[in-house]
Amino acid sequence: MALETIQIQDKLTETFGENVSHYSQEKDIFSFEVAADQITAIILFLKNDPELRFHFLTDLCGVHYPDNEVNRQFAVVYHLHNWYENKRIRIKAFIDGENPQIRTISNIFLSSNWMERETFDFYGIDFIGHPQLKRILNMDEMISFPMRKEFPMEDSGRTDKDDRFFGRTTDNY
């Protein structure tokens, strides 16, 4: 019998109660929010439960929501995949905008090691307990986190762009 979304929801509510919320079917992927301080327990449960068996971490990434209230300005998104039933889920954990921190899951899924480094690299999210949390793609000397919304789109070192050709002047003379 295929793994139904209602089954996943029931098991999670039964085990974690209020810590898992906002269940929704977004297009073809079942999504929900979790309390950030429960993330390791929930991921571990989803991985090890004999019925759920979400044993594969497809993706881990960050999202910046600067317009949210301050304790929900960053989200870490986890995509899990159950290969036996070919069932995918998406988990969102919202964290604080001032001091974005969440526990690492690199001891549960080894593949998350580099994904968490990438998320740190671009969003500055601190993964507590990560064995080697340093930049992975950008140059080490970089001090900003370029995927945050306040980061300027264009490089300040650019010299050859003429504002007239980009519609940034009131007239073209």
Next chain:
Amino acid sequence: MSDSNINMVAPPEGVVGEGFFATKLNDVVGLARANSLWPLPFATSCCGIEFMATMASHYDLARFGSERVSFSPRQADMLMVMGTISKKMAPILRQVYEQMSEPRWVIAVGACACSGGIFDTYSVLQGIDKVIPVDVYVPGCPPRPEQIVDGVMKLQELVRNESVRRRSSPEYQELLASYNIK
């Protein structure tokens, strides 16, 4: 030689007489340098593919004395930077340039190497002239092999007319100093 179609470079201006030919050292050195430029391809993306065509038989950069592609910076005369250079790559490019021996020339091939191209973003170096001095810029995205050949010919023109004393001139030292290159 009479029945072959090999083109020889014309001799420089000088005085010809019975059994002797007198000319300026500058001209002879320039002639020799310009027609034996060993390229060092620093190819990171699509412009590198165009360069491969430029080196291959159809466009045949070997016609210009650039037969021998040098993958060691120590033996190269002409650094050809082809493609997007990320900021993380910039120190490596600089190191390659520093390892080349004088005289050395640089061609920036394509929009990315010249100015950053469409990649006006945090991770991309906005033109290689931010880290090393450039002699010839070849525009295009990517430039056709003809344009790259044209760039090489423009550089040959520069090399031919360069004074043998230029590399020790204060202006040149100043140029290197402005890039913080010793």
